[in-house]
Amino acid sequence: MRHAEEVTFGGSALDRAAELRGDIPALAAAMQMPDTRTVVLWQGKPLVSGEEGALDLVRLPLDHHVLAEARQAPIFMGREDGAARFAHDISAWQPENVDLTNLGAFADPSEQMHPSLAPGERFAELRRVMTALSPRDAELAASAKAIFAWHGGHGFCAKCGAASDVMQAGWQRICPACGTHHFPRTDPVVIMLILRGNSVLLGRSPGWPTGMYSCLAGFVEPGETIEAAVRREVFEEAGVQVGAVSYLASQPWPFPASLMIGCRGEAISEEITIDPVEIEEARWVSREELALAFAGEHAEILPARNGAIAHFLLRNWLADTLE
Template sequence: MADDWMLAFAGPEGADAARFDRAAHLRGDDGWTASARITPVWRGKVLCRDAGGLAWLPPDHPALDGGGPSVFLGTLDGQPVGTRDISGWTPPNLAETELFIDPSEQRHPAIEDARFVDLRASIASFDAADGALAAISRAITGWHVSHRYCAACGHQSAPAQSGWQRQCPACNAVHFPRTDPVVIMLVERDDHLLLGRSPGWPEGMYSCLAGFVEPGETVEAAVRREVFEETGVRVGSVRYVASQPWPFPASLMIGCAGVAETQAITLDKVELDDALWLPRSDVRQVMDGAHPTIRTPRRGPIAGWLIRGWLDGA
């Protein structure tokens, strides 16, 4: 498969795999902060250098003042790295947008040659190590923002283990970052793919169907249930293909391929605006950017990766 269809956020592989180490054994020692580099997150946006890649700051940088506690990410090329939420900073003339991807950028007056960007907008601009670290940073800082109180007794909890736990001082409950499993499925029948579009998506955007795995449910059962609920199509055999961390806010996309046993579509209008069977020739047009009505998937997300793999016979 072409390099530009590689999975975003999956981390470095092969010879580069040793560049990033989560180094979980160091989380119990706060000594890592003295020599660390910190990448801040602002309201879910990551700090990107103008020259490309994540931007890193020393732990005593003034832009980090007043932010949340630093979270240890691991080591990058042997050096400790962390992240910190600085969402309390309010930039002047803050633009508000309800677009699928926020195109606005924010520049902190104390940070040179870098700006905060929507991770969805910059998904294809990071190398494998920076992409993984950006995803972890967004997910872990978002968890701390949304889980400040103990789920057992309601008391305010505090970060522990360099940000990888929260502990309640009142009832001693320990809470861990959550990851929500989501199935995303490439459903085929007679050399056609089943694609759908959700309400609110940009015009011409179609993708593989997807949905959350429910408690007590297998991945295979979730694939069959979600496809049937949204389109009325029955799926038979299901196989696992690949997975992708998806920090919006904290999902794990479990990519599967399924073979449909039925073809008729009965649309759930709450979940989908449209669903269709697309023949291989049209799918190829979509991926080549030549289809008259359906836009090419973005590079980075697993949906386009699954579709490209299907076209390539993977």
């Protein structure tokens, strides 16, 4: 696919400098350099600034006093133009007189402003602002969000249950009791552009915004190929048989830790029989109907949210730029 790496969270070519993760003297020296910066998250929300349509991921110097709110060591994220980049989590901060009702919701509209930060700098839900960030900012924010979420849910050894230690500048945990090494988890998910003639198969899950439809998707199971996962998931969710399968593009999706593997599949049956446990509805949508939906003129269908790989795949199908 010609435009594969233009998907949100992909294609910025961040230098992750993995060779430095175990080099404690080099990391210590990097933390003293005047051009070193850190990105900051609170409750999974990155710190951003700017206008809504064109946001910047804020990079703070390591001596900024807001970093005193962090309760764990920073994560080494890599280098930008030769300068080290870290990430801090200040989720221990408790904002005053702020409504946190929608925190972590599907589309959390709230923003939080720390009194020690500059005017206009605020924490915003990544799903809501992801398309307003540059590719580099989006990759940094997504990577930081995913790695902090992993640490938050994997503080204990899955083998023996002992508390594990953070190593490799945040990119590994080691159990001091049994010696097991634990690495950040990424769950592979197939997401499918299933085509039959001039139509694409779309579905919706309960709890989605009214009218929103997207491509079918599901987790790859152990011992399963990507192609087999595509065929199994489509049949389980919609009862449609799939023949040829090809890869299109991928997208890191840090909600909380998936790699979305975008595939094209050719349907060899048409009748839909949904599994109501999996999805609420599925339907064939013609190219003309989908074009109306993207234009906001369809009476029943809203497309997948901008920034998601489903939106990216569907838009490229409409533009005939999949190949």
